[in-house]
Amino acid sequence: MPHLFYGELAGEYVLLDERETHHLKVVRHKVGDVVKITDGKGNLYICKLVEIGKNRSTALIEQSNLIERPQENPITLYVACENWDRLRWLVEKSVEIGVDEIVVYKSKRSRSFVEKKEKIELVVREAAKQCERFLFPRLSVYGHIDFEKLKGKVVILHKEGEQASLEDFLAPVTIVVGPEGDFEKQELEKLSQKGKLLSLGKKILRFETAAILSLCLAGFTNGRI
Amino acid sequence: MPHLFYGELAGEYVLLDERETHHLKVVRHKVGDVVKITDGKGNLYICKLVEIGKNRSTALIEQSNLIERPQENPITLYVACENWDRLRWLVEKSVEIGVDEIVVYKSKRSRSFVEKKEKIELVVREAAKQCERFLFPRLSVYGHIDFEKLKGKVVILHKEGEQASLEDFLAPVTIVVGPEGDFEKQELEKLSQKGKLLSLGKKILRFETAAILSLCLAGFTNGRI
Structure with missing residues (x-):
């Protein structure tokens, strides 16, 4: 090829x-x-x-x-995380599956990846080239985050949420994934006011598995796959 | 926890x-x-x-x-591959998402992983413990494979297939993923007689991305998520 x-x-x-x-x-x-x-x-x-x-x-x-124009109804992924290997893999897969914007943020219980922005950008570039995406997803990396800024339809992956349905992922949608150690109570309260808490079944999923699962469902529901 | x-x-x-x-x-x-x-x-x-x-x-x-009994309608994944890191990751995620049986096989264009069976088993075990699956997925590793043995509903992920729908993944289902360099013509002919070729959109997906995407859809359709 x-x-x-x-x-x-x-x-x-x-x-x-x-x-x-x-x-x-x-x-x-x-x-x-x-x-x-x-x-x-x-x-x-x-x-x-x-x-x-x-x-x-x-x-x-x-x-x-x-070849590619920006999607009118974008799929955005907010991801907090602590493990570089898992983040790298998640970013790669997100690009392949069809995310439009990735926001890597530091929540109270996660490590900051601000200094890794360039490395993450390279992962985006390589994955986009590999799967022939001509419009690369946008990337932001925040050392702290103000959830007040979240606009539009927001779903937050959380074990205490409602069972997710395909409709929940109809774009435009922002999918928020917390850190491995979960959000702090105050963070979760703020987030709950901005969107709907969704659960992806009874099993305990790693943060990157939950993220990729929801992107698969979003990608499928919105005709990206 | x-x-x-x-x-x-x-x-x-x-x-x-x-x-x-x-x-x-x-x-x-x-x-x-x-x-x-x-x-x-x-x-x-x-x-x-x-x-x-x-x-x-x-x-x-x-x-x-x-706690867990075998699924009456199992989801089986056949995967040929060449890259250990990508296989390891794929096995881990498959267990988390809810596969019932994993078959790692050597197709004509892929490397054999027979000698890695024990390593793959450990990946299954660790992933199952992590997400609290009490019935571990079955694992087989074959150095060569006879596609004639494929029984029941079989879907083969291939760029020349029909656009996949959720119904295609209704269990019992066996999902077959080829090697990075694609099946040889003869293999594909044999496989086509055993099941339906399915495509997951226009983008070029890595084998492990295609596999995980179809497992996400199968998991969701069959109420595992």
């Missing part, structure tokens, strides 16, 4: 950074090769490679197509 | 192996403590620890409850 690269638009060229340049070399591309590049904003560029440098490369656009 | 341990029944005692003994020590249990132990066959034993040895421990059963 032909690889998809990521680059930034610069006039009639697309510029590829160090990581993408490395990817070009790994799959043995040469100057003159025609490659597929996305800007992560919905566009697919068919380009001819004009320079492969040490840390960056340049490609000349031969054809440009707007 | 109280921990769940795994042990084998021996008369009025339950015997815990090296791994579980280590787990006992990590959470600082002492002789005389009351613990929850499952045999992975549906039973929950409330036990008093009578011996914590170097490599094994013994617990006396004080109360015994049959």
Whole structure:
């Protein structure tokens, strides 16, 4: 399968950074090769490679197509967490399944991942390239969070919630997942005022399993799958 | 949350192996403590620890409850794969979401994992304990496979299949996932005669994402979630 690269638009060229340049070399591309590049904003560029440098490369656009537009009814995932491996995996899967926005936040009982924003962005980029998403999901990483800002339809995954139904995940929807040690009482009270508490059955699910399950249901219900 | 341990029944005692003994020590249990132990066959034993040895421990059963019985309409997952990390993750999530049987097989284009059966079993055990499943999913690992043996309702995840619907995952159902490099033509022909090819949308999904997505839908449709 032909690889998809990521680059930034610069006039009639697309510029590829160090990581993408490395990817070009790994799959043995040469100057003159025609490659597929996305800007992560919905566009697919068919380009001819004009320079492969040490840390960056340049490609000349031969054809440009707007493939993906922002969803009118987005699916947003808020996730608090403590474990990098589980977060990394969750972000990768969320992108594949079709999330539109990911918000990683520090709740009172979770560790902050603010310093990892760039690493998370790379996970988003790699997953999006892999599954050929041309419009990359938006990503925010907050060291603290004000739940007051949550707007629209909000569902909070929680063991004390009502049994979830497919309708609960009709977009636009914001799915909120707490930390492994659960929300603090005050956080949960604030959240309960912003949306509906939903439970995903009787089993004890890890936070990333609960998140991915709800994204699967949301993805299916909203025709993303 | 109280921990769940795994042990084998021996008369009025339950015997815990090296791994579980280590787990006992990590959470600082002492002789005389009351613990929850499952045999992975549906039973929950409330036990008093009578011996914590170097490599094994013994617990006396004080109360015994049959909590889970085999599902009349099981969900079975056949998965071929090449990457240990992705398989490990997939097995863990499958157990949490509610699969009843996992078959890891070597297709023509995938690597064999026969020698990893014990490692996979441990992943099943740890995931089942974590989410408090008392009846562990059955596991088989095959170095080669005869698709002729597939019986009952079979769905094969494949990009050339029909768009999947929730009804497709009504149990009893066997979900077949191919290797990263796809089935060989002959394998796919044989499989097509045994079941329905299903596609999960237009995006290119990794094998483990496709598997987990279909298990989420099956779990939801069949009331496991």
